[in-house]
Amino acid sequence: xxxxxxxxxxxxxxxxxxxxxxxxxxxxxxxxxxxxxxxxxxxxxxxxxxxxxxxxxxxxxxxxxxxxxxxxxxxxxxxxxxxxxxxxxxxxxxxxxxxxxxxxxxxxxxxx
Amino acid sequence: xxxxxxxxxxxxxxxxxxxxxxxxxxxxxxxxxxxxxxxxxxxxxxxxxxxxxxxxxxxxxxxxxxxxxxxxxxxxxxxxxxxxxxxxxxxxxxxxxxxxxxxxxxxxxxxxx
Numbered sequence: 001x002x003x004x005x006x007x008x009x010x011x012x013x014x015x016x017x018x019x020x021x022x023x024x025x026x027x028x029x030x031x032x033x034x035x036x037x038x039x040x041x042x043x044x045x046x047x048x049x050x051x052x053x054x055x056x057x058x059x060x061x062x063x064x065x066x067x068x069x070x071x072x073x074x075x076x077x078x079x080x081x082x083x084x085x086x087x088x089x090x091x092x093x094x095x096x097x098x099x100x101x102x103x104x105x106x107x108x109x110x111x112x
Numbered sequence: 113x114x115x116x117x118x119x120x121x122x123x124x125x126x127x128x129x130x131x132x133x134x135x136x137x138x139x140x141x142x143x144x145x146x147x148x149x150x151x152x153x154x155x156x157x158x159x160x161x162x163x164x165x166x167x168x169x170x171x172x173x174x175x176x177x178x179x180x181x182x183x184x185x186x187x188x189x190x191x192x193x194x195x196x197x198x199x200x201x202x203x204x205x206x207x208x209x210x211x212x213x214x215x216x217x218x219x220x221x222x223x224x225x
Binding site for chain 2: 006031034040041043045048100101103104105
């Protein structure tokens with residue numbers, strides 16, 4: 001059965017800390033891995049990763065994919081209270097009856 | 113340019129009732145996917161519509177059905193509601209051949225009592 005596992009499930013840090021969120025997957029017909037940020041309702045897109053070893057960066061956020069070991073990490077440096085959210089990892093499949101398989105998410109709380 | 117919109121934002125129903133949720137995709141998008149997100153869980157794929165046809169379906173019972181209209185908007189219908197159907201229902205739109213770029217709506221929060 002296809003699965004995406006995120007860890008930790010929740011995390012509390014202080015402003016300025018650096019955090020690493022983990023995502024491992026066992027999914028057939030892998031096409032790409034996506035990270036989303038969900039603050040209240042609608043998940044918003046952060047990164048799409050297709051190739052191993054190529055880091056994607058956007059400001060204080062960065063992410064990388066390892067297709068051999070089947071995992072990805074999302075790093076957030078110098079965290080701010082506005083980073084508090086649920087971070088979702090999802091795998092897009094080439095084919096199959098479920099195109100996008102999500103993990104349960106990591107709930108990040110950044111306290112001042 | 114309006115993004116993905118969903119209605120209603122909140123809904124309370126009782127067991128056994130039926131509900132219809134609505135979604136308007138982002139302008140230019142032709143594909144609509146529906147997801148169920150229970151509390152503390154990630155979104156689970158329900159089904160996807162393209163050209164007014166159900167194209168793919170996840171592991172949801174037949175009580176969950178949908179429709180896509182010629183203007184690409186979509187409805188999700190759930191019959192014989194169960195307590196376990198309480199969740200946030202998300203709609204996402206995309207182009208069929210660019211599903212990496214899915215835009216999510218704000219969701220409809222359904223509570224079944």
